[in-house]
Amino acid sequence: MGLTKPFLDKISTDTVRGPLNLITDVPGVSVGQTTFNSGTHHTGVTVVKPTNDNVFLKKLPAAAHVINGFGKSTGLVQINELGTLETPIVLTNTFAVGNAETALVEEMMSENTAIGDTTGTVNPVILECNDGDINDIRDIFVTKEDVSNTLHHTGKSFDEGTVGAGVGMSCYDLKGGIGSASRVIKIDGKSFTMGALVLSNYGFLRDLNIYNVPVGEKLDAFNAEKKQKEKGSIVTVLATDIPFNSRQLTRIAKRASVGITRTGAFIGNGSGEIVVAFSTANRVAHYPKTELTSQAAISDDKIDRYFRMTVSVVEEAVLSVLTHATTVTDRKGKPRLSLHDALQAYQSKHPDSDISRLQSQLGL
16 A cells, blocks of 8 residues: 555635546446556556446547657557547557557457457557666566456555556655545536546656646655656546536646746657546437437536646646655665655655655645
8 A cells, every 4th residue: 555645725715526537436447457567577567447337338428638758558549539449448568558458359349249240449548658777678678468358357445556557666866656636627517527547657756846846846856867858757647527528628638837847857769658538427328319319518617627627636646656655666776765755865855844744735
């Protein structure tokens, strides 16, 4: 388990956190994880299941947005062409994409025997970040069976930080990983939810800023091996039951970049920032009975508050990575410190520092 979920005070004025403050607060969404964290193998799988029924037969409005395209994800082209999601979303490391894609295709074919026979093929969505600094990525340790097992074991509650696909990831040169948050908003008197899950593997330590405290500048003094280029990535999955259409989900996905950069990052040349957003409203039938459809949608004139909501939930998901992650000894035997341990080390040498205020605020 990671550290206790912190109380983070930057939140949209017309929203509240969901009961779990996780992406799974969105009805129907579940998450599963498989973790490997020993020896030189620090990697894993995280699965986001968007519904508890057959998503191939009842697809979801969806959009993909590439903020910076230094990545090896699959399925994004078709999402943007057709505006739908028809599989769960698998997150893993870069070299496991092939095994993950095969496992997801096999799972979808098992559930839908018409795929590739009497109907078309399927569009598997795999998202990745490179965990090679901490994990021995050349071993291609994650197997098809690991992905399949994860797909079969999802639930509403899940751990954050050094788990699943996030085991070998870094965030602002500290330990990174999986983070999540949610927001509930009232629309015409009814409650709707938006959740975010991030796989965070990006940022320079010196840039880290939390609540206007330049904590990264202070901690950077302990960072003996300073990297010269930004080569990290962050993958963001946005889920909601708000009835957005695909075009609106594209606009929502674009605002994730603001939440990603609020803590100080600038999105470098070698960084892969990918966002996939979907709505569980307005399902799209694989076998439609009529040519005409009728769908509810949010008025674009009212969409600003949903942009603000998106920024808030993504920013908190990033901070949740940092507050839940735990220190890992990398494949070369060196520790990758968590934010908690880095703050403790700094505080021990600077007992009068204002870092203690930040520690208290974050529950660290």
